[in-house]
Amino acid sequence: MHFQKEITDWYHIHKRDLPWRNTRDAYVIWLSEIILQQTRVEQGLPYFNRFLQEYPTVSHFAGATETQVLKLWQGLGYYSRGRNMLHTAQQIEELYNGVFPVSYDELIRLKGIGEYTAAAISSFSSGEAKAVLDGNVFRVLARYFGISTPINSTEGKKQFSELAQSMMDGQDPMVYNQAIMEFGALQCKPKSPDCSVCPLQMDCYAFRQKEVGSLPVKLKKLVKRNRYFNYMILQNGADILVRRRNPGDIWQHLYDFPLIETEEEAGIFNLELYERIREEYGKDVIIHPVMQMKHVLTHQIIYVQFFALDNYIINFKGNTDIKWVGRAELDDLPQPKVISSFINAHLTK
Ligand code: SF4
Numbered sequence: 485m486h487f488q489k490e491i492t493d494w495y496h497i498h499k500r501d502l503p504w505r506n507t508r509d510a511y512v513i514w515l516s517e518i519i520l521q522q523t524r525v526e527q528g529l530p531y532f533n534r535f536l537q538e539y540p541t542v543s544h545f546a547g548a549t550e551t552q553v554l555k556l557w558q559g560l561g562y563y564s565r566g567r568n569m570l571h572t573a574q575q576i577e578e579l580y581n582g583v584f585p586v587s588y589d590e591l592i593r594l595k596g597i598g599e600y601t602a603a604a605i606s607s608f609s610s611g612e613a614k615a616v617l618d619g620n621v622f623r624v625l626a627r628y629f630g631i632s633t634p635i636n637s638t639e640g641k642k643q644f645s646e647l648a649q650s651m652m653d654g655q656d657p658m659v660y661n662q663a664i665m666e667f668g669a670l671q672c673k674p675k676s677p678d679c680s681v682c683p684l685q686m687d688c689y690a691f692r693q694k695e696v697g698s699l700p701v702k703l704k705k706l707v708k709r710n711r712y713f714n715y716m717i718l719q720n721g722a723d724i725l726v727r728r729r730n731p732g733d734i735w736q737h738l739y740d741f742p743l744i745e746t747e748e749e750a751g752i753f754n755l756e757l758y759e760r761i762r763e764e765y766g767k768d769v770i771i772h773p774v775m776q777m778k779h780v781l782t783h784q785i786i787y788v789q790f791f792a793l794d795n796y797i798i799n800f801k802g803n804t805d806i807k808w809v810g811r812a813e814l815d816d817l818p819q820p821k822v823i824s825s826f827i828n829a830h831l832t833k
Contacts (some may be wrong), residue, residue, distance in 0.1 A: 487628065488655055490683040495663035498670060500525070503532065505662065510584040510609040511542045518569055531560055542584050545570070546577035568596030586610040607657040615648035616661045617641075619669025625651075626700030627672060630689030634703040667737055680719050709784045712749050714757060714767070714827075717743040717774065717792040723808040724831070725798070726817065728803065734781065739817040742806060752776065752789055766797035768820075774830060779822045788822050790830070 495794065499505070501523065504516035513795060515535055520528045539545035545553075550570055555567035571593050576584055585591055586609045591602035599617070606612035615621075620645055622635040629647070633640040652660055671682060679691045690696045718725040718741075726739045744764070750757040753772035761771055772792040779786040800806065811833060819827070 486687065487684065488651060488660060491624075492655070492659055492663045494671065494683055495659070495666055499662070499666050500670075502529075508609045510586045510605050511545075512536065512610045512728075513599070513605050514572075514584065514597075515569075517595075517604050518565055519560070521565065523560060528560070531557070534586065539573075541582065542576050543582035545573035546582070548573075565596075576782050584609075586612075588612055588737045604661065606663045611656070611658050613652055613657045615645070615652045615657075617645055617648050617664060618665060618668075619674075620665045620672075621648055622700050623674065624664055624668045624672045627690035627696060627703055628684055628688050630693065630695070630699070632699065632701045635700045636703050643784055689833050706783060708780075710749075711784055711786050712746045713786055713788045713822075714744045714746060714750060715788065715790045715823075716744065716761070717741060717830075718765075718798065719789055719792075720808060723810055724814060725806055726814065727806045727811050735820045737818070738820050738823075740820060740823045745806040749787060750789070752791075761791070761793070766795070769796045770794040775826065777822060777825070779820075784823070790826055 502516075507513065516528075516532050519532050519535065522819075523531075538556060539548060548570060550567060553566050553570050554563060557563060559718075560566070572668075575594055576582065580590075586606055588602050591597050593601065593606055597605075603614035603616045607614050607616065612637055625631065625644055625647055626635065631643065631647075633643050635641070635644060651664075671677060672684075677696065678698060679685055679688070682688065682691070685691050690699045718727075723819040725742060727742055729735045729738050729740060731737070744757065744760055746754075746757060758771060763767055770793065772794070774790040774792050776787070776789045779788060811831070814827065814831075
């Protein structure tokens with residue numbers, strides 16, 4: 485109870501006077517919540533006012549065209565939010581005759597309304613005891629209770645959501661939800677929160693253990709690397725040239741075909757790529773683009789192109805990684821999926 489009391493006391497003193505705080509109108513709360521997602525309050529406020537002026541009720545909103553909504557949205561970014569809002573408004577007009585629903589269970593079924601928004605609208609408009617869980621709430625709970633489960637993991641979402649809900653017991657949902665979000669936004673800020681003036685300081689795990697900078701924990705999103713593989717298909721009668729892949733890269737020791745990797749997407753008629761093919765396989769080589777495909781791995785996206793070559797000159801230059809194989813042997817060699825797909829689709833048995 486100490487936690488909840490300190491947070492709500494702090495809120496009554498420090499809360500910002502924002503227009504959507506003085507209403508229980510679910511439509512107005514919805515407008516503010518969607519507009520403020522991924523947007524700072526200062527940037528979102530004029531948009532909120534403009535939308536409310538243009539569309540004073542959800543029925544007015546539902547009657548708008550997509551072009552009108554996007555025009556009003558211009559400059560706010562993430563335009564799918566604007567489009568989704570129009571769908572939500574039209575759904576409410578159809579299903580609820582323009583009366584904005586206020587219960588969590590009804591809200592969550594609407595297109596474009598997720599768990600956070602449903603909890604915010606239901607608690608702020610009808611006082612339903614649904615705890616909100618946004619970035620601010622994650623941060624406050626992770627630091628105060630010292631929880632290092634990543635907040636963007638399935639386990640973390642479950643753990644934080646149960647904790648947030650249990651903290652709401654016995655509280656006024658409307659005030660408590662507003663209070664913890666505002667506390668996270670203004671006091672327990674992501675970077676350099678001023679813990680010296682924080683009312684939770686004495687019991688805060690992160691402050692006592694000097695872990696404010698390392699909580700909450702977030703799993704790093706993998707940035708996939710794009711690669712561009714151009715495979716050369718060289719046939720000699722019934723034989724085909726294959727290559728054993730070296731260590732130090734993907735598909736180590738699997739078999740593919742002679743490869744030219746480019747830094748950027750080349751396309752099937754790229755002059756630079758064709759020049760490289762001629763350098764390697766003779767100036768009179770005839771190049772036939774065969775197929776393109778995309779292959780997604782955990783850390784990489786491979787854009788693959790296959791070219792069949794005729795009239796080539798091949799120089800093994802002591803390269804023991806490449807060899808001619810017949811179809812039976814080819815089928816026995818381990819291959820990455822892109823290669824076996826190509827073989828099945830384009831090479832006759
Ligand atoms: S003491 Fe610091 S880290 Fe802990 S809740 Fe307060 S502001 Fe956040």
